[in-house]
Amino acid sequence: MLWTTFVLAVRQLARNKTRTGLTALGVMIGVAAVIAMVGIGRGATRAVNEDLESIGQNLLFVVPGNARGPGGRGGVAKPFTDQDLAAIREQIADVDAAVPVATMSTVAAWGEETLRTSVTGSSAEYLRAMRWEVARGRDFDEAEHTAGSEVCLLGDTVATELFGGADPLDATLRADQFTCRVVGVLAPKGQSSFGQDQDDFLLIPIRTFQRRIQGDRDIATIFVSATEDADSQVVKERLEALLTERRHIREGAEPDFSVRDMAEVVAMLDGVSRVLTGFLAAIAAVSLLVGGIGIMNIMMVSVTERTREIGIRLAVGALARDVLLQFLVEAMVLSGLGGLAGIALGLLISWGASAALDIPLVVDPLIIALAFGVSAAIGVVFGFFPARRAANLRPIDALRHE
Amino acid sequence: MSGELVVALRGVTRHYGQGEALVRALDGVDLDVFEGDFLALMGPSGSGKSTCLNVIGCLDEPSTGSYRFRDVEVTELSTNQRALLRRHYLGFVFQGYNLLPRTTAVENVELPLIYRGVGAAERRKKALQALDDVGLAHRADHAPNELSGGQQQRVAIARALVTDPSLLLADEPTGNLDSKMSHEVMKLLARLNKERGITILMVTHEPEMAEYCDETIHFLDGRVLERGGG
Numbered sequence: 001m002l003w004t005t006f007v008l009a010v011r012q013l014a015r016n017k018t019r020t021g022l023t024a025l026g027v028m029i030g031v032a033a034v035i036a037m038v039g040i041g042r043g044a045t046r047a048v049n050e051d052l053e054s055i056g057q058n059l060l061f062v063v064p065g066n067a068r069g070p071g072g073r074g075g076v077a078k079p080f081t082d083q084d085l086a087a088i089r090e091q092i093a094d095v096d097a098a099v100p101v102a103t104m105s106t107v108a109a110w111g112e113e114t115l116r117t118s119v120t121g122s123s124a125e126y127l128r129a130m131r132w133e134v135a136r137g138r139d140f141d142e143a144e145h146t147a148g149s150e151v152c153l154l155g156d157t158v159a160t161e162l163f164g165g166a167d168p169l170d171a172t173l174r175a176d177q178f179t180c181r182v183v184g185v186l187a188p189k190g191q192s193s194f195g196q197d198q199d200d201f202l203l204i205p206i207r208t209f210q211r212r213i214q215g216d217r218d219i220a221t222i223f224v225s226a227t228e229d230a231d232s233q234v235v236k237e238r239l240e241a242l243l244t245e246r247r248h249i250r251e252g253a254e255p256d257f258s259v260r261d262m263a264e265v266v267a268m269l270d271g272v273s274r275v276l277t278g279f280l281a282a283i284a285a286v287s288l289l290v291g292g293i294g295i296m297n298i299m300m301v302s303v304t305e306r307t308r309e310i311g312i313r314l315a316v317g318a319l320a321r322d323v324l325l326q327f328l329v330e331a332m333v334l335s336g337l338g339g340l341a342g343i344a345l346g347l348l349i350s351w352g353a354s355a356a357l358d359i360p361l362v363v364d365p366l367i368i369a370l371a372f373g374v375s376a377a378i379g380v381v382f383g384f385f386p387a388r389r390a391a392n393l394r395p396i397d398a399l400r401h402e
Numbered sequence: 403m404s405g406e407l408v409v410a411l412r413g414v415t416r417h418y419g420q421g422e423a424l425v426r427a428l429d430g431v432d433l434d435v436f437e438g439d440f441l442a443l444m445g446p447s448g449s450g451k452s453t454c455l456n457v458i459g460c461l462d463e464p465s466t467g468s469y470r471f472r473d474v475e476v477t478e479l480s481t482n483q484r485a486l487l488r489r490h491y492l493g494f495v496f497q498g499y500n501l502l503p504r505t506t507a508v509e510n511v512e513l514p515l516i517y518r519g520v521g522a523a524e525r526r527k528k529a530l531q532a533l534d535d536v537g538l539a540h541r542a543d544h545a546p547n548e549l550s551g552g553q554q555q556r557v558a559i560a561r562a563l564v565t566d567p568s569l570l571l572a573d574e575p576t577g578n579l580d581s582k583m584s585h586e587v588m589k590l591l592a593r594l595n596k597e598r599g600i601t602i603l604m605v606t607h608e609p610e611m612a613e614y615c616d617e618t619i620h621f622l623d624g625r626v627l628e629r630g631g632g
Contacts, residue, residue: 015504316514317489396461
């Protein structure tokens with residue numbers, strides 16, 4: 001009997017292609033809306049989070065001058081020295097890496113091509129501290145760092161813009177103040193959350209920078225990365241204490257340096273992304289509700305419309321439960337097909353949006369299951385109850401229903 | 403009145419509404435129907451003839467009174483038991499045909515057999531036979547909207563006959579048909595009554611159609627006025 005009912009239900013659905021199509025469409029849109037909305041939202045959130053992770057969460061910047069303005073209150077603040085760097089490394093707990101960083105804008109040239117970019121000088125731990133990977137070629141070796149060799153690593157943008165399709169490895173690149181041999185290319189990080197191209201630079205050993213560009217051994221900035229589980233706030237306080245002492249700042253006096261904390265920025269962006277996630281959950285809930293109400297409407301209308309058919313079936317010998325079983329199976333088939341089509345459409349929209357907006361494609365089986373489950377349940381429930389009401393009418397009342 | 407007693411109504415009433423708006427559609431009907439009868443129920447609009455037919459067909463329930471179908475007191479049956487009584491003993495023909503739309507003639511005729519649990523092959527064979535009996539074998543694969551009114555009504559009769567019912571209930575079967583088709587349908591019903599001995603109760607307001615029946619029962623104001631030979 002169950003198989004017969006199934007066959008009959010499918011046949012009944014096939015007979016009313018328009019009604020079947022519209023009902024299934026209702027379920028499909030409901031499911032697709034939820035999946036696409038949540039998919040796009042999750043993708044955007046993930047894009048922001050990936051940016052945050054690529055910055056390095058436990059990073060502290062130590063710069064000369066007062067935090068309240070560039071260069072402090074008039075006069076040029078004293079730069080840092082190799083000794084300061086060594087002291088930070090040796091005397092402060094929870095420091096993973098402390099690297100000198102010097103940056104200067106430059107014009108790089110290779111053959112006929114030129115590119116306005118910047119050059120950064122730093123030490124061996126720079127790549128690790130700033131979470132860079134070498135995509136091709138190699139990192140500088142110990143000897144090159146110590147000697148200040150004329151070697152460089154290229155950011156991805158520099159490699160593509162300057163060299164095009166050519167292999168930059170071992171090429172000799174000219175900059176305003178120096179030339180260098182390319183030993184490697186860094187893996188791209190893309191735009192930062194602040195809209196800045198992080199790959200638009202070239203990296204040279206700090207010694208080379210000092211010799212060729214600066215002409216002295218001063219250190220302009222120190223980047224300090226705290227260890228994974230350290231509290232960057234504590235490390236920041238230790239840094240301030242150490243440098244206050246080393247730079248002979250009198251107690252109570254305004255320091256001539258400042259320590260900036262990346263964690264503060266990250267915390268703020270983290271808050272933004274949390275709000276975004278909550279917003280998304282709300283959108284998903286609303287989509288689910290709207291989709292559900294749509295499904296409910298079309299099911300109720302389509303079943304109520306069939307009251308007379310129910311009356312005919314009762315008159316020719318159907319029991320109320322025969323009718324109910326048929327409508328239940330029809331509702332399940334409709335909701336199931338509509339739901340599957342909705343999953344396909346939802347994924348398609350998510351995929352299209354992720355390609356168009358350049359965000360990661362996030363597919364969450366839980367959301368798919370939820371969207372499908374809720375929509376199908378609503379479809380079945382609201383296909384079932386009007387059918388039950390009709391099947392429990394006196395047959396004559398069902399037959400007279402117009 | 404040769405056969406066994408099939409239907410016995412005693413003091414059957416059917417009231418709608420309450421208080422001031424109370425409508426006594428049936429107001430104490432006594433009626434006996436014997437096996438092999440071919441009865442016409444006649445009367446003006448609102449006289450209770452259709453309500454009486456619906457009560458007998460278990461499509462409606464009496465408010466008070468006794469309705470015995472063979473040995474069974476129908477008023478004591480549950481909804482499901484009344485559905486089973488319809489399934490096994492009754493066949494219906496309606497004024498508006500009441501065929502399932504977008505469903506071929508043969509599939510419409512198969513419908514009662516599905517609920518009787520008849521297998522697909524057997525179902526198709528019986529349905530085609532029933533269509534042949536009403537002269538529509540060649541229209542088996544047509545949907546109702548591709549058939550004339552007379553043809554649709556004949557499909558409906560085939561659907562009512564396919565289960566070999568003890569009692570065929572027809573509510574104005576010719577009401578939507580022109581004169582020629584009406585006579586065809588009546589001849590068909592008369593033939594089924596004579597050749598197969600099917601008991602038929604038919605509501606009509608056309609004396610011309612009642613001519614085909616053996617007896618006419620006249621209704622007025624929810625009561626049986628008189629019963630007379632056709």
